Amino acid sequence: MKIKSVEAIAICIDADPDSPSLMARGGSAQLSPVDALRMRNFARHQTCLVRIETDTGAVGWGEGQEATAPRVIRTIIEDICAPMVIGRNPFDIEAIWADQYQFLREAGHLTGFYIDALAGIDLALYDLIGNLTDQPVHRLLGGRMRDRLKAYAGIGGGDPDATAEMAADHVTDGFRALKLHISRQSNDRCVEIVRAVRARVGEDVELMVDVHIGKDVSEAIKLGRRLEDLNVQWLESPTAPEDPYGSADIARALDLQIASGEWLRTAWQWREFLEAHALDVAMPDISRSGLTESKRIAQLCDTYNIPVTPHVGRGGTMALAASIQFGATVPNFQIIEHMHRVHEQRSKICTVYPSPVDGEFLVTDTPGMGVTIDEDAVRGYAI
């Protein structure tokens, strides 16, 4: 059996005009070009899907995540990856990843878009083999460690009342853990938002705060101390992603967890952060790293006694599904991210897909990633 075709399909799904926004924002001030691009990204779901087919007719789907320019991933797959993958046996997953990684290593393409593309192919191969063998992907990755995965819902905004309202809605939907995206706000404003949410949802709901690399070391420590008083579980991405030693200073100073690393793609990159003790919870993004490399990252984290939580962020339904398969099989799993408000928008490309039940994802025996792609829908959203 050989791989016959590798196809990358960049897609864009616009939000329904009347659907609830992911971000609770007030005002209608004139947006800067940067903010306009950021808001466009929030409104649209863009990513790059990958379809791999064998000469026996078996098909698998993957996703290499890139929310702003998914056509970059498509070009990389078409021009660089597909020629290295077509003709191979799909079971040679790790060899296929290693050959592609090696190909541009000397040129310095060790992370970023190139590894996103490899992730898309890696996910598609796992889905394909799961479909071929009638096994869920987690059984190909070492087997099932748990039957359900606790999920946290991401919500955000700069307004305390609107964020508290959105938090309460998600608790009504069954979530017992919420992450507040609070970027580009002062520490006082950040505390005000968290306090409003805590007052609204009570003490039993787990709260995390993501400040999106927005603080220097000193400000992050001062913020973290105040968030500890509000029983916040973790402070995410507190400071510059290039500074593992600054992050280590923050982690050492605080009792709450420092969650970090969505920008890292390979185990080599993670090694530097783990050796520096820069974080307490590792956040590999499965549709940036792939399952092959994320499994390696989880094992490396485990040797440092660090739990992992799959980052989903802008990822689509295949990214979420792969993250569930990953979470089902790693021993050091903590919790999984879910963007509940945009789940239906992102899932328009499939007819069967995982959805949370009372704030948890159930681990099932559905073969492959547990997703049935609607190929006509995918092609309808192609850009």
Ligand SMILES: [Mg+2]
């Ligand atoms: Mg984050």
